[in-house]
Amino acid sequence: MNSLGLFYVSASIALLASFCVITQKNAVHALLYLIVSLLALALCFYLLGAPFAAALQIIVYAGAIMVLFVFAVMMFNINQQDIERESQWLSWQSWLGPSLLVTVLLVEVLFILQSQPAWTSTESQVTLIDAKAVGSLLFGPYLLAVEIASFLLLAGLVGGYHLAKALPHKPVNKEVNQP
Amino acid sequence: MTVPIEHGFVLVALLWAIGLIGLLARKNTLFMLMSMEIMLNAAALAFILAGSLWQQADGQIIYILIITVAAAEVGLGLALLIRLRAHVSDLNIDKLDELRG
Numbered sequence: 090m091n092s093l094g095l096f097y098v099s100a101s102i103a104l105l106a107s108f109c110v111i112t113q114k115n116a117v118h119a120l121l122y123l124i125v126s127l128l129a130l131a132l133c134f135y136l137l138g139a140p141f142a143a144a145l146q147i148i149v150y151a152g153a154i155m156v157l158f159v160f161a162v163m164m165f166n167i168n169q170q171d172i173e174r175e176s177q178w179l180s181w182q183s184w185l186g187p188s189l190l191v192t193v194l195l196v197e198v199l200f201i202l203q204s205q206p207a208w209t210s211t212e213s214q215v216t217l218i219d220a221k222a223v224g225s226l227l228f229g230p231y232l233l234a235v236e237i238a239s240f241l242l243l244a245g246l247v248g249g250y251h252l253a254k255a256l257p258h259k260p261v262n263k264e265v266n267q268p
Numbered sequence: 269m270t271v272p273i274e275h276g277f278v279l280v281a282l283l284w285a286i287g288l289i290g291l292l293a294r295k296n297t298l299f300m301l302m303s304m305e306i307m308l309n310a311a312a313l314a315f316i317l318a319g320s321l322w323q324q325a326d327g328q329i330i331y332i333l334i335i336t337v338a339a340a341e342v343g344l345g346l347a348l349l350i351r352l353r354a355h356v357s358d359l360n361i362d363k364l365d366e367l368r369g
Contacts, residue, residue: 119302133276133316139327142312142331154342178295215320
């Protein structure tokens with residue numbers, strides 16, 4: 090199978106898994122599908138000639154960020170009652186009409202895009218952009234962006250520490266009950 | 269061998285639309301955060317595609333910056349959700365309509 094077929098297979102897996110993420114009732118199942126979607130996108134990145142981005146997608150996104158999600162879900166302590174309420178909210182009857190109509194519009198858009206002339210006239214091969222090119226550009230012209238990104242991460246760290254630490258006083262809702 | 273760039277952008281549009289539908293349809297804030305992750309990933313794929321189209325490394329640089337934004341956003345968002353769960357003991361977004369303008 091050539092890389093074109095591989096791209097289509099991984100793209101379909103990414104689409105299917107993303108659709109399963111937003112239709113699942115259980116948060117842990119949805120997270121598993123989200124990880125599958127991220128891994129499929131990593132394969133797409135690799136096939137598009139960006140192996141460094143694919144590695145980052147697996148290590149940072151599917152690794153670190155998803156572990157953060159799983160830990161948070163563990164702290165939320167989701168029970169059977171929550172899952173039943175989710176399925177109550179997700180009635181497919183109310184979404185049937187709009188999704189049918191919007192699917193027609195989507196088919197129309199895809200047909201229009203298909204009939205356009207191709208953007209790239211030359212049938213060029215996928216060029217490999219390796220980590221060396223990315224790194225030399227990242228620490229050359231984009232050095233200021235790296236510094237700003239570090240500020241952003243520091244702000245996220247301080248904000249996360251401040252928001253998630255234990256409250257010094259009781260929550261607002263419980264003070265109402267106490268005289 | 270080469271992937272048609274239009275099909276890649278169709279994938280971007282579909283993924284982004286799925287994320288938007290999830291953001292609009294779900295009431296659980298945890299699922300809304302996941303939908304935002306899907307939308308951010310679609311945007312990242314668009315940058316990778318553009319970098320592959322023009323054969324420049326700039327697309328991957330922006331991808332790294334997007335990952336940074338996503339990490340900060342998830343950290344702060346989940347901390348807010350933990351605080352929300354402690355306050356109203358629920359993840360329902362409708363419980364947050366106390367702020368009447």
